[in-house]
Amino acid sequence: MPLRVGIVGCGTAGPAAAAMLACRGCSVTVFDKAPVLNPVGAGLLLQPSGLAVLAEMGLADAVGRAGSIVRRMHATAPPASSGRTILDLSYADLRPDLFGVGIRRGELLRLLLRTARDAGAVVRTGIEVAAIRDRATESELVDVAGTSLGAFDLVLVCDGARSSLVASLGTPARVRPYRWGALWFIGSRPVDESAPHHGVLEQVYLSTTGLIGSLPSGRLDDGNEAVSIFFSARTDRFESIRQGSLDDWRRSVAALHPRAGEIARQVGGPAQLLPAAYREVVLPQWHRGRVAVLGDAGHALSPLLGMGANMSLVDARTLAQAVSAHGVYDGLAAYSSERGGSIRAYQRICRWMNPFFQSDLPPLALARDVMMPRLCRWRWSRRQALLTVAGVKTGLLAADPLP
Numbered sequence: 001m002p003l004r005v006g007i008v009g010c011g012t013a014g015p016a017a018a019a020m021l022a023c024r025g026c027s028v029t030v031f032d033k034a035p036v037l038n039p040v041g042a043g044l045l046l047q048p049s050g051l052a053v054l055a056e057m058g059l060a061d062a063v064g065r066a067g068s069i070v071r072r073m074h075a076t077a078p079p080a081s082s083g084r085t086i087l088d089l090s091y092a093d094l095r096p097d098l099f100g101v102g103i104r105r106g107e108l109l110r111l112l113l114r115t116a117r118d119a120g121a122v123v124r125t126g127i128e129v130a131a132i133r134d135r136a137t138e139s140e141l142v143d144v145a146g147t148s149l150g151a152f153d154l155v156l157v158c159d160g161a162r163s164s165l166v167a168s169l170g171t172p173a174r175v176r177p178y179r180w181g182a183l184w185f186i187g188s189r190p191v192d193e194s195a196p197h198h199g200v201l202e203q204v205y206l207s208t209t210g211l212i213g214s215l216p217s218g219r220l221d222d223g224n225e226a227v228s229i230f231f232s233a234r235t236d237r238f239e240s241i242r243q244g245s246l247d248d249w250r251r252s253v254a255a256l257h258p259r260a261g262e263i264a265r266q267v268g269g270p271a272q273l274l275p276a277a278y279r280e281v282v283l284p285q286w287h288r289g290r291v292a293v294l295g296d297a298g299h300a301l302s303p304l305l306g307m308g309a310n311m312s313l314v315d316a317r318t319l320a321q322a323v324s325a326h327g328v329y330d331g332l333a334a335y336s337s338e339r340g341g342s343i344r345a346y347q348r349i350c351r352w353m354n355p356f357f358q359s360d361l362p363p364l365a366l367a368r369d370v371m372m373p374r375l376c377r378w379r380w381s382r383r384q385a386l387l388t389v390a391g392v393k394t395g396l397l398a399a400d401p402l403p
Contacts, residue, residue, distance in 0.1 A: 017316035019119050048392070049314055051101060072088070103217060139291060158295050169288045180359070181277040184231075187229065202257065208357060213260070290329065294319060
């Protein structure tokens, strides 16, 4: 009899785990409370760690067609001040064949869902799972009306940083909302492979209180390139920005980042500025019994390193391999053990670095702007920075082999 798997949440970890477990002969059902699956946010950067998982799923070519190759990350001070380079990292400095892929969240979800369904997973939307009831040999999922949704041998909690089910592990999660988030927008520009910004994630830093970035995010039907721009702001200022003068906002973006300013002119109204608030979620472990937590539900962190989707994909692969090799109980223990080093490393790195980029502490910007160019020039520290963004760190000075 196939292993019955119930998955709560259909962001990145949920459908990825569904696809990989269904391919291994499991009977998989995914539940999501949204009537229509429409991911929040604009673009994300798939790093080598996440791309390696997608390649194992047979999605390398599809992701390449849907996304934009990103070969370099470049950050400067605003043109009105020094305009000098603060960060400059190229994947080729780590290994010539490495790169990232900028992709719209909706496109990534479409590919994962198609793969999961093709493998035989069932996806049920408009259903909110309210509880997990443990029995002697199985776990039952129950909706908000108290109706049983079925019994499962393995339950995966993948319902994001605001998960209502993590408490089912019996260990309290430490949840800390970030005061800073971002406003997102997807625009477009002609593809110009000779342009200096082609294949580059660009950011501009103004002290610690202003950050604007642009991420190539795939080809559009009209042949142009999608570009995601993100504008850092305190969450308590989101509405005042969105309800204020769009012209003033466009001018502030253009003053920081002229190329992002060109995209900002395409914003037609405040509803097109998508607010994204973030939080840190820390758990002592990521399983109990036959229940495991994957993705942001178990280890949400700031978007500083763009690791969320990549860590979710690695979670899904690690869990599927562990359960296949060791069964449910030993497999989940192996999953928690194997993922623990990397999860804790990235949480520490983001926690320590975030105030230097998003905070009400402008003096920290001086230290950042002095040290980061030097760190990018020194061979050892540049390699450590690239290993970090590649998604392979398992400790502050330790890393898995590159994929």
